[in-house]
Amino acid sequence: xxxxxxxxxxxxxxxxxxxxxxxxxxxxxxxxxxxxxxxxxxxxxxxxxxxxxxxxxxxxxxxxxxxxxxxxxxxxxxxxxxxxxxxxxxxxxxxxxxxxxxxxxxxxxxxxxxxxxxxxxxxxxxxxxxxxxxxxxxxxxxxxxxxx
Amino acid sequence: xxxxxxxxxxxxxxxxxxxxxxxxxxxxxxxxxxxxxxxxxxxxxxxxxxxxxxxxxxxxxxxxxxxxxxxxxxxxxxxxxxxxxxxxxxxxxxxxxxxxxxxxxxxxxxxxxxxxxxxxxxxxxxxxxxxxxxxxxxxxxxxxxxxx
DNA sequence: CCTGAAATTGCTCAGCC
DNA sequence: GGCTGAGCAATTTCAGG
Numbered sequence: 001x002x003x004x005x006x007x008x009x010x011x012x013x014x015x016x017x018x019x020x021x022x023x024x025x026x027x028x029x030x031x032x033x034x035x036x037x038x039x040x041x042x043x044x045x046x047x048x049x050x051x052x053x054x055x056x057x058x059x060x061x062x063x064x065x066x067x068x069x070x071x072x073x074x075x076x077x078x079x080x081x082x083x084x085x086x087x088x089x090x091x092x093x094x095x096x097x098x099x100x101x102x103x104x105x106x107x108x109x110x111x112x113x114x115x116x117x118x119x120x121x122x123x124x125x126x127x128x129x130x131x132x133x134x135x136x137x138x139x140x141x142x143x144x145x146x147x148x
Numbered sequence: 149x150x151x152x153x154x155x156x157x158x159x160x161x162x163x164x165x166x167x168x169x170x171x172x173x174x175x176x177x178x179x180x181x182x183x184x185x186x187x188x189x190x191x192x193x194x195x196x197x198x199x200x201x202x203x204x205x206x207x208x209x210x211x212x213x214x215x216x217x218x219x220x221x222x223x224x225x226x227x228x229x230x231x232x233x234x235x236x237x238x239x240x241x242x243x244x245x246x247x248x249x250x251x252x253x254x255x256x257x258x259x260x261x262x263x264x265x266x267x268x269x270x271x272x273x274x275x276x277x278x279x280x281x282x283x284x285x286x287x288x289x290x291x292x293x294x295x296x
Numbered sequence: 297c298c299t300g301a302a303a304t305t306g307c308t309c310a311g312c313c
Numbered sequence: 314g315g316c317t318g319a320g321c322a323a324t325t326t327c328a329g330g
Contacts, residue, residue, distance in 0.1 A: 003210045013211070016204035020168045025324055035325070037297050050210045055203060055290055056164035062151045062198045063161070064296045070247055070254050087287065091294035099218055099281035106218050106254075106281065112296050133247035133254065139235065142203055146239035148212045148260050173306055183307070185315055 003048050008033060010147045012041055013051070017144040020054040057142050065092075065110035067117050068135040072103035075128040083127050092120055103131065151196050156181060158295045160189055161199070165292040168202040205290050213240075213258035215265050216283040220251035223276040231275050240268055251279065 005013070011031040015022065022030075028038035045051045060068060075083070083105070087093055095108040107124070111117035117132075124130050153161070159179040163170065170178075176186035193199045208216060223231070231253070235241055243256040255272070259265035265282075272278050 001209050001214065002212050005211065013204065013206060017206070018201075018203070020202035020204045023324060034298055036299090036327080039325075040297090048210065049207050051204050052207050053166075053205050053290060054168035055166070055205060055292070056161065056168045056199050057201050057203060058161060058165070058292055059197050059200050060293060061149050062196065063153065063293055064150050065293050066149065068245075070245060084287070091291070093288070094291065094293065096287040097216075097218060098284045098287055100284065101279075101281040103281065105287075110293050131249075133249040133251065136246045136248065139232070139244040139246055139253075140241070142201060143239070143242065144203070144206055145208060145211055145213050145242065145258050171306060182316055184309080184317090187307075188314085 003050050005050070005147075007147075009041065009045065009050075012038070012045065013144075014146070016042075016051065016054070060110050064112055067111040067114060068138075069109045069111065069117055070133045070135060071107040071109055071121070071124060072131040073105040073107060073124060073128055074102060074130070075104040086123060086127075090120065090123070092116075104128075151198050153198070153295075155295075157189065157193065157198075160186070160193065161292075162294070164190075164199065164202070208258050212260055215259040215262060216286075217257045217259065217265055218281045218283060219255040219257055219269070219272060220279040221253040221255065221272060221276055222250060222278070223252040234271060234275075238268070238271070240264075252276075 008031055012027065015027055015030050024039045024042060025035040027042070028035045031038065033041070042051070060066070087096055092110050093107055094110055097106045098104060099106055109117070109120055111120060117134075121130060121132060156179055160175065163175055163178050172187045172190060173183040175190070176183045179186065181189070190199070208214070235244055240258050241255055242258055245254045246252060247254055257265070257268055259268060265280075269278060269280060
């Protein structure tokens with residue numbers, strides 16, 4: 001499942017993780033490769049599924065979601081379908097990880113207010129018992145993995 | 149702290165959240181705006197801090213991190229400095245949220261193997277008691293908030 | 297993987313609505 | 314605020330080596 005990546009591949013990945021909107025020629029300059037070779041490398045990383053996408057990140061507070069919460073969901077039984085439907089509908093749920101342990105799911109939820117969070121928690125409570133922690137601050141900037 | 153955003157701003161944000169590498173003219177076409185107007189809008193969203201960056205997302209398994217874990221850290225006392233140092237050094241820690249509740253921090257950690265995860269947990273254990281859940285699957289694609 | 301040239305495309309900035 | 318159009322710069326692409 002893992003792909004063999006050399007130094008240049010990793011240099012490309014590092015650059016695009018930091019600044020995804022640079023041109024391929026600028027990227028080539030930074031990793032010391034010609035534009036054509038850079039283009040081919042990037043296309044390859046994309047088609048191998050190493051790079052899965054390029055996304056703008058927004059400041060949640062500034063776009064109107066000042067409340068962020070981590071929710072753990074204890075989900076008895078196996079009927080995951082209804083939860084998946086909720087995930088599809090509710091864009092306030094930004095992330096959903098299925099995990100080992102007592103709490104089957106860990107979610108990241110954005111809300112416009114505590115009242116809004118309460119509504120969302122009500123919907124999640126239909127699925128099982130929840131544990132909610134409100135986020136004070138995001139201690140890290142967005143980043144991805146480095147070369148192992 | 150919040151910024152007033154109209155429909156076009158949101159259309160721009162939606163597009164860039166999905167596909168951050170499109171050109172400004174292509175973006176303009178999609179949101180039905182001229183290239184110059186689009187450019188000005190995007191620059192504005194950036195300088196207001198609404199858009200904080202553009203980042204490539206990689207498949208953790210394919211780049212050599214097949215193990216992902218959610219770690220909750222119960223952190224007694226107020227000396228956060230040492231933890232911040234660890235965060236800076238250890239790129240395996242992808243995210244760190246400071247939260248309300250018994251567990252002061254929730255972290256997302258990528259590891260090359262369970263043995264590697266064990267090493268990382270050892271380092272985190274220096275700071276307080278930890279609860280670790282290994283992630284089976286990421287149930288959602290990367291996505292951001294929608295218009296409230 | 298590189299170079300070099302051609303073609304396309306995108307970007308910027310007036311002037312104007 | 315936004316549009317158009319021109320001029321300019323840049324990137325992308327594709328041979329051939």
